[in-house]
Amino acid sequence: MASIKDVAAAAGVSVATVSRVLNDHPSVSAAARTRVLAAVRDLDYRPNAVARSLRTDQTRTLGLVISDVMNPYFTELARSVEEEARALGYSVIIGNADERPDLQDHHVRTLLDRRIDGLLVSPTDGGSPLMLDAARGGTPMVFVDRWIPGVDVPVVRSDGRAAVRDLVAHLHGLGHRRLAIIAGPAATTTGRERVDAFREALALYGLDLPGAYVGQGDFQAESGRRVTEGFLDLPEPPEVVFAADNLMALGALDAVRARGLRVPRDIALAAFDDIRWFVHTDPPVTAIAQPTGELGRAAVRALVDRVEGRPGASVTLPARLVVRRSCGAPPAENPAKNRSTS
Amino acid sequence: MASIKDVAAAAGVSVATVSRVLNDHPSVSAAARTRVLAAVRDLDYRPNAVARSLRTDQTRTLGLVISDVMNPYFTELARSVEEEARALGYSVIIGNADERPDLQDHHVRTLLDRRIDGLLVSPTDGGSPLMLDAARGGTPMVFVDRWIPGVDVPVVRSDGRAAVRDLVAHLHGLGHRRLAIIAGPAATTTGRERVDAFREALALYGLDLPGAYVGQGDFQAESGRRVTEGFLDLPEPPEVVFAADNLMALGALDAVRARGLRVPRDIALAAFDDIRWFVHTDPPVTAIAQPTGELGRAAVRALVDRVEGRPGASVTLPARLVVRRSCGAPPAENPAKNRSTS
DNA sequence: GGAATGCATGGAATCGATTACATCGACGTG
DNA sequence: CACGTCGATGTAATCGATTCCATGCATTCC
Structure with missing residues (x-):
């Protein structure tokens, strides 16, 4: 798979210039830009998201740890979460906890290892040390549907x-x-x-x-x-x-x-x-x-707010009979x- | 978040030794090993999966692009896929195509950018150039449930x-x-x-x-x-x-x-x-x-076989009335x- | 005309891991 | 005793991007 170096070589410029074109930095001549773009097309080049994430320290990925995917309520929630995240330029990795705290922890750990930008959780239990640490440790986090009392994390839920x-x-x-x-x-x-x-x-x-x-x-x-x-x-x-x-x-x-x-x-x-x-x-x-779709979208908005440095508030929506x-x-x-x- | 350098400093060894301990390479003294392990514990160190992936060129992640998550059949498929993948040490990123070829392409592209190790697809249509290229281009791939005729990719499905x-x-x-x-x-x-x-x-x-x-x-x-x-x-x-x-x-x-x-x-x-x-x-x-759970598991096994260099065969299971x-x-x-x- | 300004560009450091290669000491052997 | 072997360890290159800094050149202004 072609790397940025190959593109640079093909376009006859440095990798820095290629990077600038790709991130549309203003300071690139029209000539250079077209040559780079042509090379990108020729080589079918796609930037390596892994390398980019390492350097920029952001993955543009959110983690969603859900209590039970086979529950239609959570399936719908997951779907709306993914939609809103996509609209905001993020991907979502879903972890299914199956109502098991150990599985929940497994997923939280893997997601943290992958350096996701933010975590959306509907906790299965009262909260493992791991999750508490993550919350305190600065990982942007939002609870959805369920939450853990006493943790300073926005909660998006519906009041029944x-x-x-x-x-x-x-x-x-x-x-x-x-x-x-x-x-x-x-x-x-x-x-x-x-x-x-x-x-x-x-x-x-x-x-x-x-x-x-x-x-x-x-x-x-x-x-x-x-x-x-x-x-x-x-x-x-x-x-x-x-x-x-x-x-x-x-x-x-x-x-x-x-x-x-x-x-x-x-x-x-x-x-x-x-x-x-x-x-x-x-x-x-x-x-x-419950207004499931709304909940999912609101949760993503709150989380992305946190990720991008804005406050990110709790939301409570009414359920209806x-x-x-x-x-x-x-x-x-x-x-x-x-x-x-x- | 602590990096391997911090651990090395805390343990009084080089990063190479820390890495060796973490990947249990044989050539490490017992003394060094315990010091490193202690430092890992003290610092709450977790290796950065992004950096590791960049270096090793493997993410231990599979992509699953599904036609419609809200369809219980696919939900169950996704669940069994994740389970089997987890058992084999892989994570799964799910993309919901919602029966839309453009969305399907979007997900395939993002997954490829993230350098997933393998791709599991139940194609929504006859196959976009993108997917065809990916299949030919050497990305390990397996079709599940649906497939695209004329493409040399294993198919895991059930015969009704x-x-x-x-x-x-x-x-x-x-x-x-x-x-x-x-x-x-x-x-x-x-x-x-x-x-x-x-x-x-x-x-x-x-x-x-x-x-x-x-x-x-x-x-x-x-x-x-x-x-x-x-x-x-x-x-x-x-x-x-x-x-x-x-x-x-x-x-x-x-x-x-x-x-x-x-x-x-x-x-x-x-x-x-x-x-x-x-x-x-x-x-x-x-x-x-359909034997949905079996299909999901068989598909993952076939895909992981491909990823790890083994053949990876098609599977057809019977459905029943x-x-x-x-x-x-x-x-x-x-x-x-x-x-x-x- | 010379200094200052700004734009386009390239070189090189950097992110955090893995790993080839070099080094060093201890030990076994002829 | 000298040499080869082997185990433990460190140094440094590397993966593929981004980005700071320096440089060169053209333009502008006094």
Whole structure:
């Protein structure tokens, strides 16, 4: 592969001049510029990004460490992150932590070794020493979706409290009184917050959230299934199961179906995180939708701000309730809500 | 951030010795080794992968250019690719082409600039000059899922012909005679092959595939919807719609539902590519399942073989039919087939 | 006309690693 | 005892870019 030296030789100039042409530095004669450009074309020359990065100490690359790529919510997040980054002239390297702290650490370490310019993380746990060090050590960093309390890093996330209140109002209005939740891992902020929001919303209606109605999940489908089976085995099973993410809702659906029961006739179901498939499930699932694309784009903007020396602020966007049929009573008000928005 | 020089100074040795310790070269005294290791620990030193790559001319990174990350099939493929690559000591940079040749080219170019060691591609089109050049120019490369005919690059894919025959047998057995297909882009191998396989299978039963029953899609949900609407508008609509990928099946489901029709009562539906959500749709969708994880792993192995100087062979794995309820007649034989395999 | 200014250009240092080659001392052998 | 061998180590070149500094030349201004 041709290097800058070959181009210089072919154009009859020094490597310095070639470099200047490539970075369009003003001080190059038109003659030299055209000769260099011709040589570049002839040799099919492309600058070696590795060498450039070594010298300039910037890779124009962002790292994204995500909790679980197979979760459609995170897939969409990753997609929007890559799009916005590309628009700003950055590439993205994605690391899939699969909800495992050790894998998360592995990816953070590799990304740091590669000297990425900035790091976008949705932490799987309370934060490894490695990540804490990185944050303190000056690596530009932004948390997205989840965050680690007490670390001075901007957070881009959505606030589901209002939407959870709407959901509980909806459920209460349908006559449901025994409401249960499949929680996410307590080590994650979203895991804790969604339970808290749910409990607070219930309190507004004078409803209690007994310990037996809080099942510990891990944001994966299998745990949703397991917890739901536990709920169904209770002497007094809940009337509604609220899953703290879409995969656990899927597991819950499996569990209900495996018992030969029907949603919402025998038990109602709602989920945090709306995904396009929920329109097509049997029945369509009522869910709380985050503005995923917006989150991804805002996170990249905040991170790039940091990378390029600007402040880079936290962002909180509201989530909203999308009513479908999984809690009973079809949404008579506005059928358009049921359509996929693609 | 500490460099190898700092470590050398702290340990009282030369950078060469530090490098030897790090790459465990035999010729280092035990005393020097321990001093270096101590310095590494003290300084929290991590070798700069950029500098190392420049010198050694290898990045231990693979590029994966995928047609569409939002398609669960490709998401799963990407995940298995990353896993296998990690096991072999490589990182993966994913580029999402979104079925757009220009984006595909953009990613290939960036990856090449970054001097990735090898490239895994599921081409969106017949092949840009850029990719052809890269293939000829010695960049280790492997095609996965789709490929470009006439290019000397190993292909890792699955053969759906037998499964398509099984599907047509199943449909014929259920009494369906008017079968239509939503095809993928003619520029892709999978787009063409699936239509061919379908036509051939129909021929075995003396059935024809009229032009009106072949709708041109682009592997995206919206095209599935559009094509299906066209089918439903026909004076004699088909009894079955076979979508050449899962997203177009989703669009077809939308279109059918929008008319107030029911699957499979009014029209049957089948899809290429099985995804976990098909278990939960209304009704569960009969699909052809590829061994996605195996494909991803085999592709990485083939690519790494090439990168490391070994031959690297093509692999073809069989797909299989998974019968559910979207074509009529519940699968009485074996209810286990209906369960999600997680 | 001479000094000053500015532009175009090239030489060489530099980024942080790896590695060929040189050096040096210890040891074994004839 | 002299010489060859081998292991441990350091010096310096190298990868492919960017960029500081010096130089040469033309233009401008007094």
